[in-house]
Amino acid sequence: MKSVSALLSCSLVLAFAGAAPAFASSSDWHAGQGGRIRLVTAGGADASGRMQGALEIALDPGWKTYWRDPGDSGVPPQIDISPSTNIQSISLAFPAPRHHDDGYGVWAGYDHSVSIPVTFTLAKPAAKALVEADVFLGICETICIPVQARLTVDPAKAPDNAADAELVKAAFAALPAPERADFKIKVLRGDHETLHVEAIAPGDPASVDFFVAGEKEYMFGPPKRREKDGEITFSVQILDRPTTAPGEGGLHYTLTSSEGAVAGLIPYP
Known part of the structure; x- marks a missing residue:
């Protein structure tokens, strides 16, 4: 827009x-x-x-x-x-x-x-x-x-x-369900500039999508999706961040697939 x-x-x-x-x-x-x-x-x-x-x-x-x-x-x-x-x-x-x-x-x-x-x-x-x-x-x-x-x-x-x-x-x-063992995000090792996550989701792999919300001075670019050897990962550029990561809470995320959606919190990167 x-x-x-x-x-x-x-x-x-x-x-x-x-x-x-x-x-x-x-x-x-x-x-x-x-x-x-x-x-x-x-x-x-x-x-x-x-x-x-x-x-x-x-x-x-x-x-x-x-x-x-x-x-x-x-x-x-x-x-x-x-x-x-x-x-x-x-x-x-x-x-x-x-x-x-x-x-x-x-x-x-x-x-x-x-x-x-x-x-x-x-x-x-x-x-x-x-x-x-x-x-x-x-x-x-x-x-x-x-x-x-x-x-x-x-x-x-x-x-x-x-x-x-x-x-x-x-x-x-109509809200996303809480994350569960077979439908969630796993945070991978990243760096100061990029958030990397693995998506664990049921349903059609092609339908899986990931959303993360910036707050507490975090700002993110659009997720970049990769699928290889049955694993679906997303890389998200960190456009802005606080000088020090907050100590409590986390970032809201939503994970969607053809089987529905779940939501939860991921640690501040």
């Missing part, structure tokens, strides 16, 4: 139009060029204060949107919940993407409508919560358009909305 930084100057013209909030278990749709978005919740929080939801991205035919790591010129879905009431934090999970080559570069994303699972954590589980979320993402046809919208949801207005609950349930069910 053409660099988003070159397009931000026109974001106010091309962003989704604002709309009045819909106080229900879902927000109003915010529509614009290429598609529309809304936030959906599945009702109230559990005893620990967690509340499930989904960012629904309905794309027009021919349009695409980004995975959690869009490469060096894209805009991944981001949700700022700081204007909200009684929402302490938020986490997003991502269904398995595909690699796309648009002539400007290779990037990971979706060429179909997609629901991004969201978990809200309430500061006070028993207290009322109001979601007021500033959403920012990119959708693309021949160029990428930065999208901005304020989405408002009052989960208590319709906590038993069966359609919303089913949409959220389906969004979480």
Whole structure:
């Protein structure tokens, strides 16, 4: 995609139009060029204060949107919940993407409508919560358009909305499964500039693909695939990295094949 930084100057013209909030278990749709978005919740929080939801991205035919790591010129879905009431934090999970080559570069994303699972954590589980979320993402046809919208949801207005609950349930069910012995990534010896992994996956070997998300100052190039003597490996150029590798956690990865997808964490290289 053409660099988003070159397009931000026109974001106010091309962003989704604002709309009045819909106080229900879902927000109003915010529509614009290429598609529309809304936030959906599945009702109230559990005893620990967690509340499930989904960012629904309905794309027009021919349009695409980004995975959690869009490469060096894209805009991944981001949700700022700081204007909200009684929402302490938020986490997003991502269904398995595909690699796309648009002539400007290779990037990971979706060429179909997609629901991004969201978990809200309430500061006070028993207290009322109001979601007021500033959403920012990119959708693309021949160029990428930065999208901005304020989405408002009052989960208590319709906590038993069966359609919303089913949409959220389906969004979480579509996530990659946890890695397992016959479907995972094995990190190989690499160097300061390249991440090397071996893919262990069932199904058609030709269908196997690997995605790694840069964070904590890491940035990666597109994976380069190699298959030899029954082994599938990927080499990923490390374009940028922190001075010192973080001590805890790891990098999110997704591995796909004709048999589905798994996701997990790999150590910081």
